[in-house]
Structure formats: structure tokens, C-alpha cells
Amino acid sequence: MISVVLIGAGNVATHFYKVFQNADNILVTQWYNRQLNNISTYKNNVDITDDLNALKPADVYIIAVSDDAISEVSKALPFQDRFVVHTSGAASLYDIDKKHRRGVFYPLQTFTKDADVDFSKVPLCIEALVKEDLKLLVTLAETINSTWYKISTEQRKTLHIAAVFANNFTNQLYRISHEITESDQIEFDVLKPLILETAKKIQNMSPYMAQTGPAVRGDKKTVRKHLKRIKNPQHKALYKLLTDSITDTHGRKKL
Amino acid sequence: MISVVLIGAGNVATHFYKVFQNADNILVTQWYNRQLNNISTYKNNVDITDDLNALKPADVYIIAVSDDAISEVSKALPFQDRFVVHTSGAASLYDIDKKHRRGVFYPLQTFTKDADVDFSKVPLCIEALVKEDLKLLVTLAETINSTWYKISTEQRKTLHIAAVFANNFTNQLYRISHEITESDQIEFDVLKPLILETAKKIQNMSPYMAQTGPAVRGDKKTVRKHLKRIKNPQHKALYKLLTDSITDTHGRKKL
Numbered sequence A, B: 001m002i003s004v005v006l007i008g009a010g011n012v013a014t015h016f017y018k019v020f021q022n023a024d025n026i027l028v029t030q031w032y033n034r035q036l037n038n039i040s041t042y043k044n045n046v047d048i049t050d051d052l053n054a055l056k057p058a059d060v061y062i063i064a065v066s067d068d069a070i071s072e073v074s075k076a077l078p079f080q081d082r083f084v085v086h087t088s089g090a091a092s093l094y095d096i097d098k099k100h101r102r103g104v105f106y107p108l109q110t111f112t113k114d115a116d117v118d119f120s121k122v123p124l125c126i127e128a129l130v131k132e133d134l135k136l137l138v139t140l141a142e143t144i145n146s147t148w149y150k151i152s153t154e155q156r157k158t159l160h161i162a163a164v165f166a167n168n169f170t171n172q173l174y175r176i177s178h179e180i181t182e183s184d185q186i187e188f189d190v191l192k193p194l195i196l197e198t199a200k201k202i203q204n205m206s207p208y209m210a211q212t213g214p215a216v217r218g219d220k221k222t223v224r225k226h227l228k229r230i231k232n233p234q235h236k237a238l239y240k241l242l243t244d245s246i247t248d249t250h251g252r253k254k255l
Helices: A011-021 A067-076 A131-143 A153-183 A188-201 A220-229 A233-249 B011-021 B067-076 B131-143 B153-183 B188-201 B220-229 B233-249
Strands: A002-007 A026-032 A060-063 A083-086 A101-107 A124-128 A148-150 B002-007 B026-032 B060-063 B083-086 B101-107 B124-128 B148-150
Touching (some): A002 A011, A002 A131, A011 A026, A011 A101, A060 A131, A101 A131, A101 A153, A124 A131, A124 A153, A131 A148, A153 A233, A153 B153, A153 B188, A153 B220, A153 B233, A188 B153, A188 B188, A220 A233, A233 B153, A233 B233, B002 B011, B002 B131, B011 B101, B060 B067, B060 B131, B067 B083, B083 B131, B101 B131, B101 B153, B124 B131, B124 B153, B131 B148, B153 B188, B153 B233, B220 B233
Parallel strands (some): A002 A060, A060 A083, A083 A101, A124 A148, B002 B026, B060 B083, B083 B101
Antiparallel strands (some): A101 A124
16 A cells, blocks of 8 residues: 655646545545645545645655745655655756655646546656655556656656647647638638547557658649748748658658 | 449548448449559459440549549540549649539548548548539538538648648657657657647647647746757757747747
């Protein structure tokens, strides 16, 4: 049995609370938040507190607060030599006060409030300085059916940039296609199955192998027609830059 | 019962053949290809031919050949006033010879050879000059459980550009995140669930509402840290341009 104290009341803390409550070998000993009313819904199921001095012993303390607050909260914990982790993709392991045994338990996924989370589809990036602590995080991840990856603080910084490309920037391309369809009275819905299939395709095939379209074909005529037709200068600049990126990747001449 | 003659032996023609064969109210009267051996596997199930002069009467002739060949093939058909459509996203309806009743039956999806296609997830963009012909395409689409959209030739040109952003360019962002993860010995697999979730999210929410991350938060500190860390100049340029695009979309100050 792994005992856990949760700290924070945001999306990540709440989703962890729910999945831990349903796991056989995990006990949420306590849930702390600065403001009790954010977690008071759960008071009949778990010991809640807004007093750091009232924190109970546990195998791991999970700090799921905003990046800027991690350092301060970890410092304010009135004990030392216990295992304390944060859940952030951007913060360093060393943001946790050095009086603790430190670690990271970062779920790499986009969470929607209210919607239930299937943790078997949430990769967990784990890090710890002590071997036994790492083992505990592995067990924690496996108990909630997550796939885990050992990722260092430096790697996590790189991974965060890759996630910005794969998630935020990809979503902005969806937004741009939405703008383009709307500009010509076409329903954006017509593109949704294609968007889903594009994401599904690379689950079993490298993006390199999955590439199609005018740029990878070297179809200069179509690229020119498209550039002529795109009026928005930002869309045009992106079209050019992404086309160059594709031709570079595939060793083709610039179009 | 709608009778169909298929022309061409590529991915699109083959997938249409399979779904039409399984539909109750569609009869594939004949399948033409310049080279018989490409379709000879099916000779026991359908009348195959490599002779345009042997083409039988049908309610609709579906030309599923490369864009450049549409005009020539339609001209070579030894009849007139019959209903002839092509399946291309980029070609004009007017690429079909004007001796025919003309139309377009364009499946907006990325097809993988061999993998079976679920046409309920393939939007069909249809166009025809005569009302009755359009009605036939609607029936054809509905018979194979596809959602159809009436899209003009001009709209289809716009849609093709939007699809390049939503599919090819999105896939290139996946490729770039692959490069970024590999550069730091991180498995690309860790990003795959995020990629899938990002595509799923916009099925029921606008990309505008779905946006998250440093750019939309106006998180200057993180954007600067990322730009400092990205070494590849093309990745850097894309990061800047896509961040600008997000801040513009959401009416935020440039970061």
C-alpha cells in the first residue's frame, strides 16, 4: 500500500485524487489546499486540511500547484527527508526545497476539467534522485495503468518544447484551417475526420513515413496555386515555411 | 439500384469498389483500367475491361485517376450526355469534357493502401451541374453511410488548402516534435497520446476554445526559454511564427 498526500486543488490534483481513490493499493491519506472550500466536496471521503502543520506522514507528497508556487510550497512543508514530488512539465526537480528527497511525477497529457481521465492513456514522466524513490513512482504509475518514462529535468525541458509543437502549434494549424474554411462558407466539420485520421496514422507509423501532399510530392504547380490563393500574409508565411520544412526533411529541392 | 462504372485502379478506385460491392443498392456494372492486370484480382466478381469502347451503360461513371489524366480520359469516353464525375480534391469540375453531364465525388480523407476504409468516417464533397445528378450523388453517399457536403469547385480549391494545413502541415509538426525528442534521447512514443487527444478535443470544441500553452497564456518567460533552447533555425522560425499566430488569434500582445 502506497500512502499519498496531495497538495493543491487544480485539474491535475483532482484527476490524481480520483484515480488514486479507485486504485486498490493506493491510499490518499490527506488532501491539502490553501482554501478548503475548493476540496470540501470530498470531505466525506478523504481527510482534508488547509493547515500545513497538520500534514500526516506519507510515502509521497505530491505537489500539484502552479509552477511558480512549487518552490515556496515545498519550503513551507514542516518536515524534511520525506519524498516530495511535483507534477510540472516545465519546473526543475531542483525547484523542490533540498531538505526533501525530491522527485517529479509529470503526466504528459491535456486535461479537460470535469471530463474523466483514462490514465492508461496518460504517459507519466518520472524522475527521482534516490533509486528507491524512483521505484515507488514506477509502482504508483503502474498501479493506475499508466505507461511511465524515466525523463531527466533536462530532457523534460526538451520534451516540453516538443509538446508545444505537437499540441499547441498543431491546434493552431487546426484553427487556421477553421479560418480558411469559414472564409469560403465551408463547414469546418468536413475536415474533422481527416484531422483525427492524421493523428491516428502516426500511432503506428513515423510522421516521416506518413507524410503526403504537394510538398513531399514536389508538386510545384499546386504549391504556387495555393500561395497565390492565400490572402492572409501570416498564413502565407506559414505555408512557405512548413513547405520548406517538408522538402528539407525529405531531401527535396525547395519549391 | 444505382449502376456504377469505375475508371482507374488506384487507392480511391479500389476503396470505392469494395464499399460499393458491399452496398445493397449499388451495382458496379464494370471496372475499367488501362492495364487489366491491376484489377484482374477482381475478375470473378466484376466485369473488368481495358477497352473504353466496351464500356456499358451506367447511371454514373466515376473517374478515379491522377489529376492530370482526368481531362484526357473524360474526352476519350466514347459517349456523351451521360453522368461522369471525378474524385479529385484539386481538379475542377470543368476538367471533365463538356460533352458529359459533369460532377465531382471527392472523398476528403487520407487513404492507406490495404487498410480497410470505414466510409462513415469519410466526408464526401459532392458537386453537379444538374439537380438530378446531385441527387444521385447524395443517394450514393448516403448508401455507403458517408456524410456529404455540397462543395463548389471554388470552395474545393479553398478546402484543399485548409486540408494541407490540417493534414500535411500538422504531420510535419509531428515530425518536428519527433526530431526534438530524438535529439535528447527521449522516445517519441511519450507524445503519441497527447497528439491523439489534441485531435480528439476539436471534434466537439472549436480549436479557438481548445488552445492551451505558453503563447495563449501570454507566458513570455517560457517562450523566451524555449527560443533560447531551440538550436535548429527552421524550428526557431516556426516557433516564432506560430506563437505570433496564436497571440494574434487570441488578441494578445506579441511575446
